[in-house]
Amino acid sequence: MSVSGLACNTSVSGLAFNPSRFSFLGIPNQNSRVTYRRVSSPLNGKFRRNMGHLVDSISWIQTTRKCVVQQTHKIKSAIDASFGDMADNFIAIFPRINIRDPYKRLGISTEASEDEIQAARNFLIKKYSGHTPSVDAIEAAHDQIIMQKFHERRRPKLNIKKKLRDVTQSRIIQAVTSRFQTPRTNVILKTAAVFIVLGVLTVLFPTEEGPTFQVALSLMATIYFINDRLKSKFRALLYGIGAFGVSWLVGTFLMVSVIPPVLRGLRSLEVTTSLLTRGNVNLVQAKVDLENHVYVPDLDSNMDSPDQFVEDYISNLSKTSIDMSKPLWEVYILNVKTAEAEALVIFKIHHSIGDGLAISSMLLSCARKVSDPEQLPTFPLQKAAVSSNKSHFYWWWIFEKIWMAFLLLWNTLADVWMSSVVLMYLKDSDTPLKGATGVEFRPKRFVHRTVSMDDVKLVKNATNATINDVLVGVSTAALSHYVNRRYGDMKGAEQKKNNLPKDIRITATIPINLRGYAEIKDFAEMMDNEKTIKLSNKAGVIFLPFTIALRDNPLDYVHHAKSTIDRLKHSFGPICAFFSSISIVKLFGVKVAVAVLGRVFSHTTVVFSNIAGPLEEISMYGHPIAYISPSVYGHAEALTLHFQSYANKMTISLGVDEATIPDPHRLCDDLEESLKLIKEAVIARQ
Template structure:
């Protein structure tokens, strides 16, 4: 940690935001509009949703942080002009949190972008810009957001890395919205590089039309059987969820955080892999991208833990074995599920430009995903088969809706403190969080700056490991947010995840060749 702080101090010249004058008439109109809205609603506040209240409790006080690499140097003037024309008009990004007599409300306020956009002067000749950015982001996880202004900020670092010419770092409090809403809002601020007037295009999920199925009777029988399995799985998952909240804990492993882990600084690293490779495995195995990601996670964590337990055994002088994993490791991931239909990029763009009535906020539930930890060196595709079986079963469960309703009504009836305690116990008794978000299928630009990569994650929950997967064009960013006191080598963990995907690709290509 001392070495990281030293690296940050060497590269950083000034953390003060640079004052930028923007002379655009359109920007000035946006400023006036923001002031008018603030004046009109000065005494009128919007209440926080139960989920937003939950994300402000001490044990679950979470922030979303996203690194966005750009293919050219960031122009602060253009960025601020774009923010005035778009993001500042969004009600949550122009409201501050006000606490009065214990009640929390969103109150509209005038947005001064000089207090939200930070452009530090940096030494462009430093030895490792990537290390500096990693240290910079880690330092941000130790600094609370300023409650005197809307709970978001953007840092512009004009430092060249292996993948980008500059990096923008968003930090947004999770109480503003769920991850899917916020990343979609970011995309709504962007335009296609090939068409500056067009919004980004996201991949569409295929839906099956059963109405034209000639064997409708068989489909009806299958539907009834699916309903029965849905009820059974939901009951089992609810009981499992309650047990986890009360007493059921994950095995203590080199990935499991201890009490107070939510307050520790986090180190955030990312690795870019080929989305085409993931799709190749997906097509060969007849599964979804989510299934492949879960399989990669299981294989990568198994490789990492096997190495860690091997290091412990070597230290004890034990005989070296290929499989160092203890038996019956219980390792689970909490997954936040958006249980409402996404408003869509167009609706979010309208929300900022035309005051549309698109729904916004946090409407999310928890599900618990068991992660199989085992070595499958001879049959690596078994990781994928197991992942698909787990995912298919979770699709036939109302666990997310139950946990959403439980959190909602616990907050309404007993207050957010009790809801926060229950959510804390769930996340603390599990090992990690995992998420996957689909990004644009073509290159997009952020106010005239073509984007090279997108790497979002979250910190503040009582876990030492969070994995996020973010697709963009033909790439997938694997983002690991870790407590370095528990996981001191996150780059090695990313190596294991990347290597697992390579093994899957080789295995499916070999199988296809054999056929």
Template sequence: MDSSGGLRWRRLGSLKPIQTKKGAGKSYKKAEEDEQPLSPSARLFHEPDFNVHVTAIMGGDSPICPRLIKDNLVLSIQKHPRFSSLHVTDAKTGEMKWVRTKVDIEKHVLLRDITPLDLEQFGSPEKILEEYVYNLTKSSLDKSKPLWELHILNLESSEIGRTGGFGIFRIHHSLGDGTSLMSLLLACTRQVDDPEKLPTIPGQDKNKKKILESATTNRSTPGIKLFGMIWECVKRIWFLVELMWNTLVDVVMFGATTFFLKDTDTPIKALPGSEFRPRRIVFRVVSLDDMKLIKNVMKMTINDVALGVTQAGLSRYLNRRYAEEKGHDNGATEKNNNLPKNIRLRSTLLINLRPSPGIQALADMMEKDTEAKWGNWIGFVLLPFKIELRDDPLDYVREAKSTIDRKKRSLEAVYTFSISELVLKFLGIKASSALSHKIITRTTMCFSNLVGPQEEIGFYGHKISYLASGSYGQPHALMINYQSYASKMSVVLSVDESVIPDPHQLLDDIQESLQLIKDAAIAAS
């Protein structure tokens, strides 16, 4: 523990210099193949006002063995082009490139043992973890080495009768988007019940669905077939018309936001410079089965439910904050509450348009040196949140589904990506960064939902109890991320405490909203 009360860590092993010489190591090909330019989106994440880092927390019931992790992780990481490369700026052209280097695992895996003194000061291992991550967000990754780290916190305390370990990945966002980074993490894991198998991700079997639809059509009479073909043609024409209209409206809204359209100044709206302040990252593990129950009763998706629960939780939280500001409480019902009318509150979604390689492709890439697409290719989607109190909790998820269905029928992400590319090409990276920063600061928050494995997994022999992914460095004062894992769902908040001083209260509101919506769904079934 340092004098300021912060948590210190110690490095594992000696610090050896990283090799940056072209062609270093027999495993690398010729220098021309080792150097690749950064994508425009990756370059964006190196701008001072967009220096975003991803954090992925793994919780376990037993201490983590650093030697076992290092010996296995280095074998996978050194085969990965992004995790084994430096960012180098060409002195003549100013172009940033990925340059392969030899990974010194001792510089990337960091150990911190939790002591009885830590427990006495902070009260619980979870609070120690929270403070440790908070201190991490005060700094950026060292650019003299590949931009990732794994921090290990181990607890062995007979005083409280508990043992356990936490693994905290800190990764620069220029290495890839959340889905790609999660795929890489999962490619380093195996199923607990079958250690030879990779974890699996939930997904629809679209081919099977098409086969069943085709079989049904083939059994129909000629008249029914003709009617079906006409109806399909009408639906496709209507879909294209709706797609073009929605896209036009979304692009106009994007332009309006760029020049003048701002969200309402609510108590959770970021203050200037929020991206430079440290972040409090907290999370709550809830039941994924509860969310599936709501999904099945309402005939929706997990994403619909997550958005609905978030809208409900934010509405409850803001209703309380407005009551505190006014000095009196008007209640918490649909008719009597403290919320202003017509609050404009939007989330900025960063959508990676590059096809996701998936767990299997990344596993093959790391184990067999095969090719797989990687990186950031990002467009914006502006997702409106309805901040209102509802007497019927199911209204929150109905409205969420309507919002998401509308956004699915739009090419907003493709067009905003194209606009950003044009700005970058003709005006440069500074102008592109300024455009992105302006869009984000005129919205309120960031919302995401990462799909995790369906089975319990082990990270090089260490069973994982939960996963919780977040980030810091974004201009928003609030980021909410949902992370599924087996039968659990982690709700992760990354907040600027100068704006949101009570993030655990917001977690309480989200959890209570989930319970109310679940109870209403059961009653309606």
């Protein structure tokens, strides 16, 4: 060891014979002024004499280096300093004197109580009381901690780690966590196998109506594993269905909550979002100046192509937004004769005022029957389902009701699950009908075609279907031929050849009416008696997959559409979608609801709607109505397909993005031709 009392590196040898007694020898260089001295040793005389002879026989080595050494007694002081436990007058020095953290300096945790802090301070002061710098360092650390605790009491600071530890150590959390245990290896392997099978089925066998089969398998697997754990089939069924519902809510609402609220909203809700950005939404009653709402442009009655002019005029209206400083509606009267009418009236109404049926009912409440100018228009009523006679088939009637209730629950869960996966990740295929990003902000072109309602009813009666079934079948056939032709044009193939890719997915978003047609009377009374009526968007949404394929028998399109719609009709899915949208608005605000709606539209391809119109011809203030052609724009889909019945006619209205569908009239031809082929197939079968 090195002795600090020497100015040069003079080594000292130590011989230890017991833990408390040593003998040290200082060996200087020859010719130096350092004197050799024995340090006291209690050894026997013989050992002393031997050590003396050893020292006398040492040959000193001449060196040129000279060391200036302090006085001899300092060697003894240095030795005592190195072995302080052997010195009688030793002064202890605080080893953490230079540590800046006051808690580490006192050797306590940051969560120590005041009693623990005071005890640590007293202990260290007592131990290092002989060294003033140590005492000062201990006192400074103690004072710093005390002042910090004082400020924390005045301005409490949330200690997340402590709070989390307190929560995890609470009785409730301990009781909950104690009920869980690490699953066995075979359970983990079975669960992994189920997930792998579901993933393979989803990738290899995509279904047309959505992953209903995969959802059923996952629900049954969940119930199986819960039953394996609880050994109770009833509780397993209850927990499985409950977990399914909770997972849908969590997957929908929590995922929606992380969507940035600054996403650009749809035009159909831009009034609400713009008001929201300015602060609270304030609705005030405004004075209506007709000059700011009704426009009658001066037109040349002898123009070359009036139909094309009207089409371009309406398309240009979709390039502009409604002025938010006035009530959100505009009327354009075009005094130009077209192929179907002597003049046109265009209503441009913001969708925030109400849904399609509410706006249509409000407008039609201004009309009257041509046959009776005092009567309001009449609309078709839905026939009630005829139930079986339970007096003769009581047990069969009970079984039928139970089975229908089960199907209702199952179809509702399937629709809710389908809505969730479409919202989260499931997208349609990239087809010639799928709009690109930003399609909702581009102008639309609106075209229409009128067909015979009698032809639709003929197919309906022959196939035991409904009007909706026939229209969906006609739309599926027309879209199949149109998409096949577009793929053929891209490949340069023959038009009659099947050019459709495999597993193509095209889904229609269908708004479902949740209000009745009887409200048209309320609108009429509102205008006659100056009453008030609430206008709102009261519609649910379902997703209808279009089976895009070329079929040899045109009636197969109607049969397949009927089977799909029958399942969708026996479901509370639209009601769940409506209340979910209301909940999102109340919980997360309008902007999040707009983002959710935009995400749904961007994942699907077509908006499909069928509105039942008046059963007879009507007039508005003495002017007979030739046709009604509704449509909508501002959503993230390139194709909007509306069917509007009126008297004995059916008007097919298309709203398209020209960049995606450059030939909308050709698509109208496909729709008309598909209805004709299906009608001919019905006649040939008869």
